[in-house]
Amino acid sequence: MPPDAIFPANPNRHALYEKHGYSAAIRSGDLLFVSGQVGSRDxxxxEPDFKRQLQQAFDNLAAVLKAAGASFDDVIDVTSFHTDPETQFDAVIEAKNRVFPEAxxxxxxxxxxxxxxxxDFEIKVVARLPNAA
Known part of the structure; x- marks a missing residue:
């Protein structure tokens, strides 16, 4: 099965991906490779406030996962990028605990x-798609 590009439902965000020449995510078999999501507005x-930027990044990630028929429950690998990890750590852990509350x-x-x-924050993930054939 050839790779399949996935985009969130929001047409404004889709235009941003087209402008910059990449896909929000690529489905390959039962895996979803999601490009780095940031706390950008439409x-x-x-988003200038770090905590709101962090939440927006997770919201943008959730929209891409949803477009592929997945959720945070399907995420198996995360890579996050931080401009000031030492001062951002507590806020990131708080956000992480909201979306990944249990083992x-x-x-x-x-x-x-x-x-x-x-x-100031970017998050990319790999997820296993729950209904992939």
Missing amino acids: DGSP PFPSWTAVGVTWLAGF
Whole structure:
């Protein structure tokens, strides 16, 4: 089965992916590879408040998962990128605990970076699709 591009339902976000030349996610067999999601508003601009930016990144991720017929329960691997991990850690853990409240937790790699195009947090995941044939 060839890879299949997945986009969230929001047409504004779809336009952003087209503008930058990448897919929100790629389905390959029963796996979903989700591109990094940031806390952007519908127009692509960063949410300035870190906690709201963090929540928006998780909301954007949820929309991509939903478009593929998946949810946070299907996530098996997470990579997150942080511009200031030391000061952001508590807020990230709080957000993580809301979407992954109990074991088994996905594997998670957190990476400190110096630049995220005006954002302070980015999250990408791999999920196993529940109804993949």
